[in-house]
Amino acid sequence: MNTREAAALGELKKASVASRNITDQVFELVTLACAALVLAVLGAILLSLIMGSWQTLAKHGVGFLFHNEWDPINGNFGALAPIYGTLVTSVIAIVIGVPLSFGIAMFITELSPRILSRPLMVAIELLAGIPSIIYGMWGLFVFAPLFGQHVQPLLHDTLGRLPGIGLLFQGPPMGVGMLTAGLILALMITPFISAVMCEVFDVVPKALKESAYAVGATTWEVMVRIVVPQTKLGLVGGIMLGLGRALGETMAVTLVIGNAFLISPSLFSPGNTISSVLANEFAEADDDLYTSSLMALGLVLFLIAVVVLVAARLLLWRLRRKAAG
Amino acid sequence: MMSRYRRRRLVNHLFLWLSMSAVAVGLSFLAWILVTVLLKGWPSLSMELFRADTPGPGMTTGGLRNAMVGSLMMNLLAIALASPVGLLAGTYLAEYGRYTRLADGVRFMNDVLLSSPSIIIGLFVYEFAVAPFGGFSGWAGAIALAIIVVPVVLQTTETMIRLVPDTLREACAAMGAPRYVMIIKIGYRAAMNGVITGILLGFARISGETAPLLFTALGNQYWSIDLSQPMPNLPVVIFNFANSSFENWQTLAWAGALVITMVVLLLSITARFLTATSKREL
Numbered sequence: 001m002n003t004r005e006a007a008a009l010g011e012l013k014k015a016s017v018a019s020r021n022i023t024d025q026v027f028e029l030v031t032l033a034c035a036a037l038v039l040a041v042l043g044a045i046l047l048s049l050i051m052g053s054w055q056t057l058a059k060h061g062v063g064f065l066f067h068n069e070w071d072p073i074n075g076n077f078g079a080l081a082p083i084y085g086t087l088v089t090s091v092i093a094i095v096i097g098v099p100l101s102f103g104i105a106m107f108i109t110e111l112s113p114r115i116l117s118r119p120l121m122v123a124i125e126l127l128a129g130i131p132s133i134i135y136g137m138w139g140l141f142v143f144a145p146l147f148g149q150h151v152q153p154l155l156h157d158t159l160g161r162l163p164g165i166g167l168l169f170q171g172p173p174m175g176v177g178m179l180t181a182g183l184i185l186a187l188m189i190t191p192f193i194s195a196v197m198c199e200v201f202d203v204v205p206k207a208l209k210e211s212a213y214a215v216g217a218t219t220w221e222v223m224v225r226i227v228v229p230q231t232k233l234g235l236v237g238g239i240m241l242g243l244g245r246a247l248g249e250t251m252a253v254t255l256v257i258g259n260a261f262l263i264s265p266s267l268f269s270p271g272n273t274i275s276s277v278l279a280n281e282f283a284e285a286d287d288d289l290y291t292s293s294l295m296a297l298g299l300v301l302f303l304i305a306v307v308v309l310v311a312a313r314l315l316l317w318r319l320r321r322k323a324a325g
Numbered sequence: 326m327m328s329r330y331r332r333r334r335l336v337n338h339l340f341l342w343l344s345m346s347a348v349a350v351g352l353s354f355l356a357w358i359l360v361t362v363l364l365k366g367w368p369s370l371s372m373e374l375f376r377a378d379t380p381g382p383g384m385t386t387g388g389l390r391n392a393m394v395g396s397l398m399m400n401l402l403a404i405a406l407a408s409p410v411g412l413l414a415g416t417y418l419a420e421y422g423r424y425t426r427l428a429d430g431v432r433f434m435n436d437v438l439l440s441s442p443s444i445i446i447g448l449f450v451y452e453f454a455v456a457p458f459g460g461f462s463g464w465a466g467a468i469a470l471a472i473i474v475v476p477v478v479l480q481t482t483e484t485m486i487r488l489v490p491d492t493l494r495e496a497c498a499a500m501g502a503p504r505y506v507m508i509i510k511i512g513y514r515a516a517m518n519g520v521i522t523g524i525l526l527g528f529a530r531i532s533g534e535t536a537p538l539l540f541t542a543l544g545n546q547y548w549s550i551d552l553s554q555p556m557p558n559l560p561v562v563i564f565n566f567a568n569s570s571f572e573n574w575q576t577l578a579w580a581g582a583l584v585i586t587m588v589v590l591l592l593s594i595t596a597r598f599l600t601a602t603s604k605r606e607l
Contacts, residue, residue: 021503028504031417034410035431038479041472042434045445048452103347111344120348122597127355129593131533133560134582137567138358141365141575187354192440194351218337241440248442250536251564275444275536282448282540283461298448302441309437317433 049302052295055288064296070261070277072285077293079300081261085178085271086301089253090246092182092267097189097246098239104190105197110219110227121198128191136255139184140176144256147183148175152268171266174258179267181257185249189242196238196316200231203323233322237315244309248301250275274301359586366583369576374584378548379562385573389581391548395557398550399463399542400531403470408524410471411478418479419486420508432483439476446472447537455541463556466542473534474527481526485519485603486512518603522596529592533585535560559585 056064056077067078104124108117152173160169204227212222228235258270259280272280274297285291373388380387414431422428450469455461489512497507513520538544544561545554559581566578 021505024503024505027508028417028421031413031421032427034413035417035422035427037410038414038431038435038438038475041475042438044453045449048449049445052448052452100347100350103344104351106340107344107348111341123352123355125593125597126590127351129529129589130355130358131535131560131585131589133533133535133563133567134358134362134586137563137578137582138361140567142357142361190351218333220337220340221333223340244440248444250442250444251560255564255567275442278444278448279536279539282451283543295448295452298445302445305442305445306437309440310433313433313436 045302049295049299053292053299055292056296059289064293065300068261068263072281072287072290075287075289077289077296079274079293079297081263082272082274082277082297083300084263085257086247086273086275086304088178088267088271089182089185089257089273090243092179093185093189093246094239094243096183096186097193097242100186101190101193101197101238101242104194105201106223108194108198109201110223121195124191124194127187128195132188132249132251133255135184135188136252139180139252139256143184144175144180146175147180148173152179156268167265168267171264171268173268174270176256176258176270177268178257178271181253181271181273182267184252184256185246188249188252189245192245193238193242196241197235200234200238200316200319201227203234203319204230231319233315234319237312237319240308240312240315244305244312247308248275248305250279254279274298362579362582362586365576365579366581366586369580370583374577374580379546379557379566379577380573381546382571387573387577389559389562389577389584391545391557392559392562392581393584394548394550395463395542395545396532396559398552399467399470399538399556399558400528402463402467402552403474403531404524404528406467407471407474407527408478408520411475411523411527412482412520414475415479415482415486416508416512418483420504420512423487435476435479438472439480442536443473443534444536444539447540450537450541461541461543461555463542463552463554466538466556466558467552469537469541470531470534473531473537474524477527477530478520478523481519481523481600482516485516485522488519489515515603518599522599522603525592525596525599529589529596532588532592533560535564539564 060067060077064077064079065083066080067076068080069076069078070081071077104120108120112120152169152175155169156173160166208226208230209222212226217225253273254276257272257276259272259276260270262269262271264271277297278294278301282291282294285294373386375388375390375393377386377388378391379389414435418428418432446469450465450472454465454468458465493511493515494507497511498504502510538558538561542558542561543555544565545557547557549555549557563578563581563585566574566581569575
């Protein structure tokens with residue numbers, strides 16, 4: 001392209017921009033602003049949490065994370081117990097929830113007749129839609145008492161006797177506690193994980209599965225040797241998405257975890273999580289350092305959750321792009 | 326020794342059986358929760374529930390009127406604040422900025438915002454709408470809920486607008502219509518159901534949200550429709566009453582739980598139905 005042509009093209013572009021309807025330009029700007037608002041809100045959340053927790057971070061520094069003391073009266077705050085509780089309950093939720101979700105997704109995509117898979121998807125969606133507080137009430141009034149009376153003594157007498165992991169199942173069975181919270185979390189994240197898994201399993205090319213069946217593979221073999229290796233990224237993404245939910249889940253956990261600043265190897269013991277501490281104490285925090293320490297807890301939760309969620313979405317995006325070609 | 330074929334078949338049967346039990350476990354817990362809420366909430370569903378305000382300690386009668394009205398007001402306000410933003414942002418992603426980097430970034434972060442812990446949103450709103458203005462308020466609660474609704478509306482809007490075939494857009498542009506006319510006449514008309522779906526889903530989502538209200542709207546034991554004051558709301562009342570040791574408070578908490586569950590289920594089912602019909606139409 002010589003210079004004269006380039007200049008002419010430039011003129012043409014300018015002309016078309018100028019002739020663009022002014023309303024259209026305004027409309028585009030408004031939609032752009034609204035889209036940018038989403039990014040701005042996330043940025044503002046991060047910023048406000050950092051500002052809110054400044055006082056505590058300045059006083060305790062990184063030690064805040066590893067310090068196990070929560071004493072509002074003397075102004076000593078450490079986040080170790082809630083961080084521990086958050087991680088333990090989330091791990092329980094993942095350990096129970098992932099196989100459960102995998103089974104459900106496998107049933108829906110591979111086994112169930114077509115007429116059944118739609119209603120099943122709806123049921124999963126309903127399970128995902130039930131508010132956290134409802135899970136919490138059911139957990140507190142129905143599940144925890146039954147669990148404490150019948151299941152925990154059983155676990156105590158069987159798994160509790162084993163060396164090593166027996167430590168996890170000792171102590172008085174109270175119903176409420178870390179294990180109960182973890183189990184209810186498992187139930188809550190199962191619909192999310194299995195929905196992602198269903199979506200991901202659909203990506204596997206039909207021809208691939210059919211050829212495996214054609215050479216005589218069983219359904220399970222097709223699952224393990226074809227579907228899972230093809231969708232590894234997406235599966236991990238789905239699991240991390242569930243983990244992100246479990247980390248920040250508040251109301252159900254607050255109602256059933258027993259709310260104690262405690263780090264105990266026993267899963268039967270009461271504990272707390274970052275979100276349950278926030279739910280219980282934030283509205284009552286009366287001095288600046290206390291509020292600031294709670295904000296710092298929130299900052300820790302936000303950072304963990306965002307890292308996990310971003311990783312989850314990246315994995316799912318990569319899988320989707322791979323599937324698109 | 327077992328033959329290889331028999332072993333493979335056994336393993337297969339074992340895992341198929343496990344998969345079916347996983348479904349059974351999921352469904353039975355769903356049924357268990359729903360039946361519990363229904364059985365425990367049903368006996369206290371009465372006119373009293375909608376006529377009387379939440380009882381104080383020691384009172385034997387009472388309802389949830391103030392909490393329901395407060396929740397409804399904040400939910401509607403949140404929807405009114407959030408749906409234009411979600412709709413316009415979704416428009417940008419689906420139309421003007423479909424292939425831009427900014428749109429990719431927004432789409433990605435919107436997904437993150439959609440599943441990030443709602444209690445954090447409560448903290449954020451506390452920082453900028455409660456602490457500086459000297460107290461908990463209905464406004465703060467509505468803003469917190471609005472931040473939860475935006476990603477939901479944005480996502481459904483974008484999905485539905487993108488279902489509109491490009492040939493329709495081209496036909497419109499060929500007739501000389503500016504882009505905004507095309508978006509409004511073609512995009513929005515087709516995406517109408519999608520937007521309504523998003524709004525319904527958003528409403529369902531915030532109807533049970535408790536965590537972000539705990540330190541924004543706080544709650545109020547009395548009748549109050551003043552948005553600049555702490556606002557009574559259903560989820561927080563349920564939380565407080567469930568945690569209490571008064572039996573009549575717990576009964577009311579179950580009644581509230583039933584009301585919320587019914588609202589959520591009804592809205593999600595309607596939303597599902599709408600999506601199904603509008604996808605068929607396109």
